[in-house]
Amino acid sequence: MLEIRGLEVTFPGAPSPALRGVELRLDRAKMVVVGANGSGKTTLVRSVLGLVRPTAGSIAVGGRDVGGIHGETGLSTNLGEVYRLMSLPVRDLVRVMALLKGGDPAEMEGRLHEFELDSVRGKRMHELSTGQQKLVGDLFAICFRPNLVLLDEPFDNVDFARRRRLVRLLRELPADILLNTHELDLLGSFDGWGLSLMFEGRLLGPFPVADLDRLYLTRGAAPGALATMDTSLGTFSITRDAGDRPVKSATSLNALVEALA
Amino acid sequence: MNLWRPYAKAMLTNSSLWFWSVAFMVFWLAIGAFLESGGVGPQRSEVVAYATSWYAVIVLIGLSLLAAAIAGSFAYGSASLAYAFRYSRLTPSGYLGSIVGGSAVLGLAISVVLLGATAGLFGARFSTALPPVDPLGLLGVSLVGGVFFMALSATLALVAINYLGLRSSNYVGYVPLLLSFVLGNAQVYVVLPRWFVYGSPFNDLTSLLYQGYAGTPATVQLGGSSLSLDWIPLLAGLLVWSALLATCTLFLLRRIRVRQLEEGRQV
Numbered sequence: 001m002l003e004i005r006g007l008e009v010t011f012p013g014a015p016s017p018a019l020r021g022v023e024l025r026l027d028r029a030k031m032v033v034v035g036a037n038g039s040g041k042t043t044l045v046r047s048v049l050g051l052v053r054p055t056a057g058s059i060a061v062g063g064r065d066v067g068g069i070h071g072e073t074g075l076s077t078n079l080g081e082v083y084r085l086m087s088l089p090v091r092d093l094v095r096v097m098a099l100l101k102g103g104d105p106a107e108m109e110g111r112l113h114e115f116e117l118d119s120v121r122g123k124r125m126h127e128l129s130t131g132q133q134k135l136v137g138d139l140f141a142i143c144f145r146p147n148l149v150l151l152d153e154p155f156d157n158v159d160f161a162r163r164r165r166l167v168r169l170l171r172e173l174p175a176d177i178l179l180n181t182h183e184l185d186l187l188g189s190f191d192g193w194g195l196s197l198m199f200e201g202r203l204l205g206p207f208p209v210a211d212l213d214r215l216y217l218t219r220g221a222a223p224g225a226l227a228t229m230d231t232s233l234g235t236f237s238i239t240r241d242a243g244d245r246p247v248k249s250a251t252s253l254n255a256l257v258e259a260l261a
Numbered sequence: 262m263n264l265w266r267p268y269a270k271a272m273l274t275n276s277s278l279w280f281w282s283v284a285f286m287v288f289w290l291a292i293g294a295f296l297e298s299g300g301v302g303p304q305r306s307e308v309v310a311y312a313t314s315w316y317a318v319i320v321l322i323g324l325s326l327l328a329a330a331i332a333g334s335f336a337y338g339s340a341s342l343a344y345a346f347r348y349s350r351l352t353p354s355g356y357l358g359s360i361v362g363g364s365a366v367l368g369l370a371i372s373v374v375l376l377g378a379t380a381g382l383f384g385a386r387f388s389t390a391l392p393p394v395d396p397l398g399l400l401g402v403s404l405v406g407g408v409f410f411m412a413l414s415a416t417l418a419l420v421a422i423n424y425l426g427l428r429s430s431n432y433v434g435y436v437p438l439l440l441s442f443v444l445g446n447a448q449v450y451v452v453l454p455r456w457f458v459y460g461s462p463f464n465d466l467t468s469l470l471y472q473g474y475a476g477t478p479a480t481v482q483l484g485g486s487s488l489s490l491d492w493i494p495l496l497a498g499l500l501v502w503s504a505l506l507a508t509c510t511l512f513l514l515r516r517i518r519v520r521q522l523e524e525g526r527q528v
Contacts, residue, residue: 050347051340051519069347082344084337086264086271096267100349 002026002048002148002176006057009043009201017055018043020201026148030170030177031206032190035198036254041180042079044198045150048178049077061148073101074147078137078154083125090128090136091121103144111139115162131157138166142173151179155186184248187212197238197247199257202229204238216243219260233261263355268363273370278330282371286323287378290315294382302387309475310484312383312391317470317483318445320375320403321463324368324410325441329434331364332414336427340519353514357507361411368407372400379474394476402473405499406466412506413437413462419513427525452482458490462502465495 007022019040024031035041046052048059050066059066061075083093090112098105112118117139120132128136138154151170155163167189170177179190180198187195187209195212196205204227207215218237221228225237236257238247244260272278293315301311335342345351376393384391393399414437421430444463447453458464458481468479468490478489 049344051343066347070352071350072348073350075348077344079340079344081340083341085341085345086268086334086338087275088267088271092267092270096264097349099264100345100351102350 001028001060001062002178003060003063004044004048004057007044007047007054007059008056009040009047009052010055016201018201019047019054022057022201022203024178024196024203026176026178028176029194030190030192031179031194031196032187032209033178033180033196033198033203034182034184034187035180036182039182039198039254040201040203041182041198042152043201044203045077045079045152045178045180048075048150049079049082051081073144075150076101076141076144076146076148077150077152078134078141079150079152080125080133080137083137083140087124087126089122089124093125094121097140098144101144108139108143111143112136115139115165129157131159134158135162135166142169142175146175148176149173149178151177153180153182155181155183184212187248197227199229199254200231204229207238211240212248213246214241215247216240217245217247217256217260218243231257233257236260263362264351264359265362265366268359269366272331272363272367278327278367281330282323282327282367283374285326286319286371286375287382289322290319290375290378290382293319294386298383298386305389307484308383308387308389309391312379312387313471313475314449314483315383316375316379316474317467318441318449319379320372320406320470321441321445321467322438323371323375324403324406325414325437327364327368327371328407328410328414329437331360331411332418333430333434335415335418335517336422336430336520336525337522339422339517342514342517343519346515346517353511357415357510357514360415361408361507364411365404365407368403369400372403376474393474395473399470399473402466402469402496405496405503406470409462409466409499409503409506410437412503412510415510416506416513419510419517422520423513423516423518427520427522428527431525431527448481449483449485452486452488455481455488455490459494459498462499465499465502468492468495469499 004022004024007019008017009019010017033041043052047054094105094108115135120128134156135158141149141151190209193209194206195209196203216239218239221235222237222239225239227238229236245256302308380391417433417436418430421433441463444461445467448464448467471479471483472492480486481488
């Protein structure tokens with residue numbers, strides 16, 4: 001279970017916070033966070049991983065504050081920077097990660113085979129293509145029986161066939177999942193999941209992914225809005241069934257806001 | 262949780278570590294044996310003192326190079342460590358044990374090669390057999406020396422990562438090497454105060470290596486003074502420094518700060 005309350009992150013010297021008042025609760029649930037590049041999605045994941053110090057607010061994993069967590073093997077991620085413990089071929093790294101997570105390396109070996117990644121076993125991470133690195137990180141995240149998975153842009157540079165395989169795996173995985181993406185066209189694959197929108201460090205939602213077709217962005221504070229946000233371009237509302245522009249019509253929330261501003 | 266085997270494998274298969282910590286050091290032993298040895302001899306005691314002094318200083322520098330290179334990797338893995346300490350079974354003490362255990366394997370291999378190279382090169386130059394008197398003792402001392410250098414380099418690297426920034430870590434990495442070069446050579450060329458030798462872990466190690474190879478107690482100036490040193494306080498000094506620095510490393514590892522590698526670029 002993941003619980004985030006009033007999370008704020010401001011990097012030293014930055015003119016504005018990277019995350020502002022983020023509230024999120026994930027308990028036996030799966031959620032997609034959609035936002036443009038630079039909206040704060042990765043900072044959110046890195047905060048939960050303990051790689052970024054919050055300026056304010058709290059993050060609890062399994063009821064324990066992230067600052068005091070040790071040995072919690074149930075949380076995993078695909079973030080590449082956490083798999084740089086040592087310079088070893090992937091096959092050895094698999095054994096190391098299995099040892100660290102208390103899992104069976106055969107599970108990851110099987111997944112590598114399933115995703116036609118047998119050729120990467122003898123290579124070090126830095127020798128892989130960008131897409132291969134991303135997929136190996138994705139597979140590390142879902143192996144070894146996690147109960148909370150944090151995925152940052154898991155489909156970047158991944159080909160269509162393997163995206164479909166990965167989506168199927170994620171849907172079937174018996175774990176809470178927080179998945180960041182900037183690709184709105186993939187959301188149809190996540191029927192039944194929650195959907196939150198990230199814009200300029202604010203998290204709006206959650207809404208059911210199935211409602212995506214019914215969500216609109218409206219300029220100003222609309223009466224009966226599902227959520228409102230004050231941005232550098234003005235105030236905008238998320239409304240249902242009516243509004244200025246359908247959320248799904250844009251490639252990203254940023255483009256939509258800029259079009260309306 | 263101990264990862265010393267994968268770390269040992271990562272180090273033993275790293276050609277850069279072998280080149281700089283072994284091949285480059287053997288090159289300097291060859292310089293000492295064939296180019297710098299003009300005024301040495303012909304008495305055997307003088308030859309032994311000369312060869313042993315080179316061996317002791319070169320092992321000191323070789324181990325410091327190895328440790329600095331390994332500790333330099335901490336910057337690449339700061340996010341991995343911060344994540345692993347929270348979300349895996351790895352603990353800071355387990356990690357330190359793993360990295361020290363892994364580097365001890367390579368450190369021992371380096372010591373054996375440098376021991377053979379010293380005996381071979383200096384023996385060939387002076388046409389006499391120069392076997393180490395206590396090879397097992399030398400390996401033991403090298404092991405403790407390796408732990409000391411690993412703890413020193415790790416402490417310095419972590420101070421840079423946690424408090425100074427990665428730009429400083431490029432320079433901090435040179436500190437053990439510079440101290441090894443200066444203090445190791447100081448004991449060859451200068452009559453150092455006895456208290457200084459006992460208190461300096463670099464000179465503790467140099468003196469113990471000297472005694473293990475030559476079979477006679479080291480002196481405050483190697484081969485140039487009659488004031489000999491007792492191995493017990495030398496070993497005690499080295500162990501106390503190693504324990505102190507290992508404690509500092511653990512303290513700093515528990516607070517490791519995540520850095521982006523790009524931060525280390527100078528220009």
